[in-house]
Amino acid sequence: MSDTFFSGAPHWTWFIIPYFFIGGLAGGAYFLAALLDWFGRPEDRPVVRTGYDVAAVGAILSGLLLTIDLGQPLRFWHMLFQSANFPAIMFKGWSPMSFGAWGILLFGLFAVLSALGARAEEGRLQMPALRAVGGMVRGGVAKLVAGIGGLIGLFIAGYTGILLSVTNRPIWADSPWLGALFIASGVSTGAATLILLSPRRGATERSLGWLSSFDARALVVELIALIAFIVSLGSVNRVWMSVWGLLLLVGVVWFGILAPLRMHARRQPLATSAKLVLVGGFLLRLATMLASEGIDHYRVAVGL
Amino acid sequence: MPEPMGFFTDTTVCIGCKACEVACKEWNQLPARNGGVGELSGDSYDNTRKLDGIHWRHVRFIEQFKGPYDGRWLMMSDVCKHCVQAGCLEVCPTGAIIRTEFDTVVIQSDVCNGCRACIAACPFGVIDINPVSGTAQKCTLCYDRLKVGLEPACSKACPTDSIQFGAIAELRTRAHKRVDQLKAQGVKAELYGADPEGALGGLNSFYLLVDEPEVYGLPRHPQLPSRHLAKSATFSAASAAVLGVLALVGLRKRRMDELGGGGGSGGGAGGGGQN
Numbered sequence: 340m341s342d343t344f345f346s347g348a349p350h351w352t353w354f355i356i357p358y359f360f361i362g363g364l365a366g367g368a369y370f371l372a373a374l375l376d377w378f379g380r381p382e383d384r385p386v387v388r389t390g391y392d393v394a395a396v397g398a399i400l401s402g403l404l405l406t407i408d409l410g411q412p413l414r415f416w417h418m419l420f421q422s423a424n425f426p427a428i429m430f431k432g433w434s435p436m437s438f439g440a441w442g443i444l445l446f447g448l449f450a451v452l453s454a455l456g457a458r459a460e461e462g463r464l465q466m467p468a469l470r471a472v473g474g475m476v477r478g479g480v481a482k483l484v485a486g487i488g489g490l491i492g493l494f495i496a497g498y499t500g501i502l503l504s505v506t507n508r509p510i511w512a513d514s515p516w517l518g519a520l521f522i523a524s525g526v527s528t529g530a531a532t533l534i535l536l537s538p539r540r541g542a543t544e545r546s547l548g549w550l551s552s553f554d555a556r557a558l559v560v561e562l563i564a565l566i567a568f569i570v571s572l573g574s575v576n577r578v579w580m581s582v583w584g585l586l587l588l589v590g591v592v593w594f595g596i597l598a599p600l601r602m603h604a605r606r607q608p609l610a611t612s613a614k615l616v617l618v619g620g621f622l623l624r625l626a627t628m629l630a631s632e633g634i635d636h637y638r639v640a641v642g643l
Numbered sequence: 644m645p646e647p648m649g650f651f652t653d654t655t656v657c658i659g660c661k662a663c664e665v666a667c668k669e670w671n672q673l674p675a676r677n678g679g680v681g682e683l684s685g686d687s688y689d690n691t692r693k694l695d696g697i698h699w700r701h702v703r704f705i706e707q708f709k710g711p712y713d714g715r716w717l718m719m720s721d722v723c724k725h726c727v728q729a730g731c732l733e734v735c736p737t738g739a740i741i742r743t744e745f746d747t748v749v750i751q752s753d754v755c756n757g758c759r760a761c762i763a764a765c766p767f768g769v770i771d772i773n774p775v776s777g778t779a780q781k782c783t784l785c786y787d788r789l790k791v792g793l794e795p796a797c798s799k800a801c802p803t804d805s806i807q808f809g810a811i812a813e814l815r816t817r818a819h820k821r822v823d824q825l826k827a828q829g830v831k832a833e834l835y836g837a838d839p840e841g842a843l844g845g846l847n848s849f850y851l852l853v854d855e856p857e858v859y860g861l862p863r864h865p866q867l868p869s870r871h872l873a874k875s876a877t878f879s880a881a882s883a884a885v886l887g888v889l890a891l892v893g894l895r896k897r898r899m900d901e902l903g904g905g906g907g908s909g910g911g912a913g914g915g916g917q918n
Contacts, residue, residue, distance in 0.1 A: 342862035347695070347768035349759040371890065378894050410757015410777035417737040417756045429738055433869055436760045437736035493887075497879045504875040505868045506763035507730060515871045518879030526886050549897050556889045564882060635768075 341575050346507040348635040351628060354408035358401050359499045359624040360528070362443070363521060364617070365397020366495035367529020369450055371550070373489025377482060379546075386546045388457040389537040391485075393529070394492060395454035398447035401495075405443065419444065435502035439495075446495045449488030456481045496525025503627070510631040513575045516568035517627070523561035528620035530554035531613035547609060554616065555603040562596050565623075583630035586622055595619010647746035648789065649725055649847030650798060650806055651814040653821060654859070655832070657718040657805040659702055664691060664720075666800035667700040670785065674775060694721060696773035699782040700797050705858060719850065719859050720806055722797070723748065723769045723782035724836060727844030730868045731761035731770060731781075739778075746811070746847055747784040755779050766843075766865035784848075811847055818851060825853075835861060843867065 372390020375383040406415045414422070418440035421427040431437040455469055456476025464470040476484055500517035511517060530550050538547065569576060579587060594615055602612040668675065674697050676682075684690050689704040701721045708714030725747045732740040732748055739754035740761060750761070750770075755778035762770045762779060773780040785795035793799075798808035807814060815837050825832040832853050836846030842865045856863050 340857065342766060342864050342866065345768055345857075345860060345862040345865075346766055347693075347762050347771055349763040350772070351759065351763075374887075374890050374894070378891065408758075410759070410772055410779070411755070414737075414754075414756035417739070417754060418758070421738060422754050429736070431734075431736060431738075433872060434734045434736050434760070435872070436734060436758060440736055493883050497883060501872070501875045501879055502760075504871040505734065506760075507766040507866070507868050508763045511763075512868065512871060515874040515878055518875045519882035522879055522882045523886060545897070549893055553890050553893050556893070557886055560882065560885055560889070 341509060341513055343507055343509040343512045343575075344634065346509075346512075348508070348632045349506075350632070351408075352632060354404045356621075356624050356628050358404040358408070359521070359628070360621045361397050361404070362401040362499060363496045363525030363620065363624075364528040364532050365394045365401065365450070366446065366492035366497075367526035368397070368532055369394035369446070369453070369492030369529070370489045370496070370526060371529055371533060371553070372453070373485040373492070375546075376485045376489075382543045383546045383549075384460075385540040385542040386533055386537045386550065388461065389533055389540050389542070390529075391450065391453040391457045393532055393536065394446070394450035394488070398443065398450045401443055402447060435498055435505050439498045439502060442491060442494050442498060446488065446491045449484055449491060452476050452484050453481070453488055456484070493522065493526070496529070497522030503631075508631050509575060509634045510572065510578060510627065513573070514568050514571040516564055516571055520561065520564040520568050520623075523557055523564050524620050524623055527554055527557035527561055528617055530557060531616035531620075534609050534613040535617075551603060551609050551612070554613070555600060558596050558600050558603075558616070562592075562600075565592065565596075578630055578634065581630065581633075583626045583633070587626040587630075590622035591619050591626060595622060645745050647811040647847060648784070648809065649747070649811045649814060649849070650722065650784075650795075650808055651818050651837075651849060651851070652720055652722075653805050653807070653818075653851045654717065654719040655805075655825065655830070655851060655853060656803045657702065657720055658803055659688075659704055659716070659718040660802060661691075661702045662800045662802060663797035663806055664698065664700045664702055666796040667782070668697075670788070670796035671699060671783075673697045673699065673773075694723075694767075694769050694781070695771035696780045697775075699723070699780070703860060705854075707854075707858075717854060717858065719852075720797070720801070721860070722848055723784070724767055724843075724849075725782075725784055725847035726865075727839070727847065728867055729843070730764040730766060730866075734760045734764040734868055736760060743786055743789075745784065745786070745789055747786065747789075749783045749786050750779055750781060752776055752778045752780065764868040766862050766868075768860075811845075814849075818849065821851060825851075835859075 368390045372387045376387045406412050421429045455473035458464050459473025464473050497518045500521035503511035503517050504515055506512045534550050599612040599615045684692050691698050691701050694701045703719045703721050705717035729748045737754055739751045743749050757777050770779050770781045794808045798806040818834055818837055822832045835852050835856055836849035839845040
């Protein structure tokens with residue numbers, strides 16, 4: 340039996356699972372938007388603007404979910420500043436949660452700046468203060484913000500997997516592959532979100548084609564990372580002999596990865612495939628989290 | 644500077660009276676029940692079952708019975724191990740978990756914000772949320788009592804000296820003598836966590852066991868949560884790099900196709916790709 344079976348469950352459930360999903364897709368969407376901002380064509384601007392909006396809304400939602408989940412929500416700032424020594428910074432580079440708290444803050448800052456810049460570009464900002472800020476984020480400044488923010492977005496998409504690996508919980512701490520898996524899933528769900536939302540902002544067929552083609556490649560990377568994850572679990576894999584294993588196999592592998600890949604190969608509707616990718620991305624987090632969370636009860640049941 | 648202090652728990656003399664559990668709850672003003680709900684385990688005389696936010700001491704009952712006349716009870720008063728290399732302290736993002744001058748590990752309840760990273764990081768399942776404070780809590784090795792020269796409430800209350808409190812160096816010497824004594828009597832006895840060169844740099848609360856660690860609910864090789872950090876970060880960075888390259892290659896291919904195919908404006912807006 341793995342030594343991880345003797346640890347306690349942290350009760351990271353109904354706020355954290357949605358956060359992992361939303362944070363992942365927001366990070367992925369920002370990364371793709373930034374990439375198109377830097378290397379795309381003018382016709383990709385609707386996708387870029389949608390990506391920045393998704394990232395900004397996702398970052399705000401992520402912050403809210405994380406704060407509500409705390410046992411003492413009003414002390415959320417203790418993760419950023421030393422409570423007894425304010426304003427001294429609280430930061431532990433070797434603690435993924437500490438790193439992540441700063442990551443979320445910076446991600447939100449950059450995402451909101453990029454979103455304001457994009458909205459100013461469209462002339463959609465009414466408030467003078469926001470218009471002034473948005474007006475500053477253009478040209479070289481906008482590219483710089485997008486470049487740094489896009490990299491932070493990629494970090495946000497994957498650090499949650501590293502955070503789970505840096506525990507002593509079954510499944511999570513039994514494999515070093517969760518970070519890689521969550522990055523691929525985050526970028527893939529980010530692309531799917533852009534496929535679904537950017538047509539309303541005027542995305543062209545060519546932009547959507549690139550997103551779809553990239554999403555298919557990201558799904559292949561996700562599948563490879565998922566296989567590596569399962570193989571690395573070794574004997575711990577017996578925990579999947581449960582409803583969570585079924586969900587992982589049917590919900591994630593079949594409906595979330597293989598079915599969208601098949602649809603992509605057959606050039607079937609992008610929207611249906613994108614919706615399946617989103618469902619698969621959510622179920623991946625759900626199965627991974629709850630399969631481990633439930634093991635505390637298992638441990639008691641077998642009399643450990 | 645005081646020397647490292649801790650517990651040596653000799654499980655062979657534990658009688659399962661749970662006086663330590665009660666003394667701990669009394670001194671630390673912990674609620675007897677979680678929200679007033681009395682929970683019976685239903686399959687054991689032990690109704691506490693595990694350490695958590697309101698049970699900082701737990702006397703574990705291990706019932707090993709092959710038949711009505713062939714069996715034994717093993718009892719162990721479990722507690723935070725106050726690891727020399729503590730996983731909880733390592734991951735705590737608020738700095739609420741500190742190492743004291745007694746080399747013990749304490750959660751400052753007024754700093755903790757209840758993120759629960761420490762719960763998942765502890766290899767022994769010691770920490771949990773106290774529903775009253777909303778923060779993570781565990782044994783403090785009675786830091787407040789140590790500060791004024793008193794011994795912890797649990798060891799003070801233990802009627803058989805199964806829980807012994809003292810300087811770690813002296814406790815180790817005492818523990819090794821006890822193991823030799825038991826072995827001379829033909830009892831299979833081993834120390835768990837007493838080796839400063841062993842797992843987690845040694846445990847400041849260590850045990851004398853007469854069966855395998857797993858039987859007592861203890862991991863054989865407890866490890867720090869950071870053991871996967873470098874590898875996990877490397878794999879994640881590699882995954883990110885692959886995805887970045889794939890995206891750039893895709894963009895380049897699109898451009899090449901445009902050049903090769905005569906380009907094009909990309910068609911109209913509004914979801915042409917949905918068809």
